[in-house]
Amino acid sequence: MAELHVIGELTGASGFRRQSIFCKWYFAAGQAWELLEGQEGGQTQTDQPAKGSQSVWGHPIDAHFLCKGLTGWPKLHLEVWKQDKQGRCDICGYGFVHIPTAPGSYELECATWRPEGSRKEQWAAWCCGGNPQLVMEEVVHGPEDRYRLQTVPGGTVQLRLGIIMKDFGLHHVQTGSSLP
Amino acid sequence: MDSADCFTVYFTGQLSSVKIPGCKNAYCRYQVLHGEDWERLQGAEHGLTQLARGGRKQELVWNFPLELAYRSTNAHGWPQLIVSVYGFDGWGRDVIRGYGSAYLPTFSGRHKVKMHLFRPQSATTAQAFTGWLWGMQAEYADGAYPGCTEGRELTRTISAGQVNVEMTTMTKDMELYGYSDGAQPVSTRNGPA
Numbered sequence: 001m002a003e004l005h006v007i008g009e010l011t012g013a014s015g016f017r018r019q020s021i022f023c024k025w026y027f028a029a030g031q032a033w034e035l036l037e038g039q040e041g042g043q044t045q046t047d048q049p050a051k052g053s054q055s056v057w058g059h060p061i062d063a064h065f066l067c068k069g070l071t072g073w074p075k076l077h078l079e080v081w082k083q084d085k086q087g088r089c090d091i092c093g094y095g096f097v098h099i100p101t102a103p104g105s106y107e108l109e110c111a112t113w114r115p116e117g118s119r120k121e122q123w124a125a126w127c128c129g130g131n132p133q134l135v136m137e138e139v140v141h142g143p144e145d146r147y148r149l150q151t152v153p154g155g156t157v158q159l160r161l162g163i164i165m166k167d168f169g170l171h172h173v174q175t176g177s178s179l180p
Numbered sequence: 181m182d183s184a185d186c187f188t189v190y191f192t193g194q195l196s197s198v199k200i201p202g203c204k205n206a207y208c209r210y211q212v213l214h215g216e217d218w219e220r221l222q223g224a225e226h227g228l229t230q231l232a233r234g235g236r237k238q239e240l241v242w243n244f245p246l247e248l249a250y251r252s253t254n255a256h257g258w259p260q261l262i263v264s265v266y267g268f269d270g271w272g273r274d275v276i277r278g279y280g281s282a283y284l285p286t287f288s289g290r291h292k293v294k295m296h297l298f299r300p301q302s303a304t305t306a307q308a309f310t311g312w313l314w315g316m317q318a319e320y321a322d323g324a325y326p327g328c329t330e331g332r333e334l335t336r337t338i339s340a341g342q343v344n345v346e347m348t349t350m351t352k353d354m355e356l357y358g359y360s361d362g363a364q365p366v367s368t369r370n371g372p373a
Binding site: 011020 | 201215254255256257258260279280281282283285286287291293295296297298301326327328329332333334335336337338339340341357358359360361
């Protein structure tokens with residue numbers, strides 16, 4: 001069976017103004033995939049950027065997957081939350097990235113979004129915090145219809161990932177070149 | 181030659197420079213962490229650079245060499261570079277400027293890595309004030325902490341500045357071991373010959 005290594009880090013984020021933000025992440029993969037080593041998910045520290053710089057997490061990711069079939073290729077589910085001075089947390093953005101399907105070294109960016117909510121909810125969120133959240137988070141990376149969802153953009157999350165594959169060639173899987 | 185019982189990875193490079201807003205001097209303590217299946221063959225996993233000085237808007241240059249060789253049987257636990265940047269404040273006290281971490285490049289070839297820095301925030305305003313007064317800002321007790329995932333959600337950090345690292349990765353016998361890091365066309369690998 002083929003193996004996939006995802007080695008890299010959640011480097012940081014931009015476009016979230018100068019708020020204290022953190023990121024919750026986890027791998028979402030199909031049933032043909034098994035995580036052998038490494039963490040399935042985690043949460044970064046809460047970082048506040050200095051003036052003129054971006055948020056930095058430098059959160060390491062080192063995952064080792066066993067692949068029994070190509071369907072359900074792993075995705076990284078990302079949620080960016082902000083924390084205010086009182087320690088209250090509020091959603092700022094949801095997003096996902098596919099793990100690259102060819103070996104190599106990648107700098108990825110994930111633009112995020114969050115539900116807009118009704119006028120009343122927006123007003124309440126402006127007044128006392130509490131942006132509308134998703135009840136079913138699977139909608140972020142799943143194939144479900146999103147037609148009833150109205151969203152606003154969040155910022156961008158940056159990742160640096162190194163992909164190493166083992167025995168894909170032995171199983172006659174062509175991944176192509178990682179070069180653009 | 182029985183070369184498929186392990187593969188070798190050879191890293192060369194340098195901690196080239198650092199840029200932190202408003203910081204005129206800095207030195208760096210680096211360490212490299214790796215997983216259980218990895219064994220160091222050669223090179224220093226810990227080190228200390230010189231104290232680099234420069235102008236307020238200049239990059240501070242270290243040009244400090246890194247050279248490491250490892251052997252392993254498993255790509256999990258890939259070596260990880262952790263830097264702790266310190267400097268002297270106006271009173272000559274040694275203060276933390278930032279921490280950063282990054283995995284060494286997994287893709288063979290030359291890479292420029294920007295390591296963005298962050299440092300922990302004091303838990304309370306009173307601690308922040310006394311820390312500022314005595315030049316004892318919040319630091320991590322364990323220098324390896326920036327490279328760990330556990331307990332990370334409990335800390336609050338401030339980020340500023342970046343360390344520029346240049347790294348070259350060379351791998352040996354990784355294809356024989358069934359691995360592909362992307363440098364070779366995938367179709368040419370068919371396991372050990």
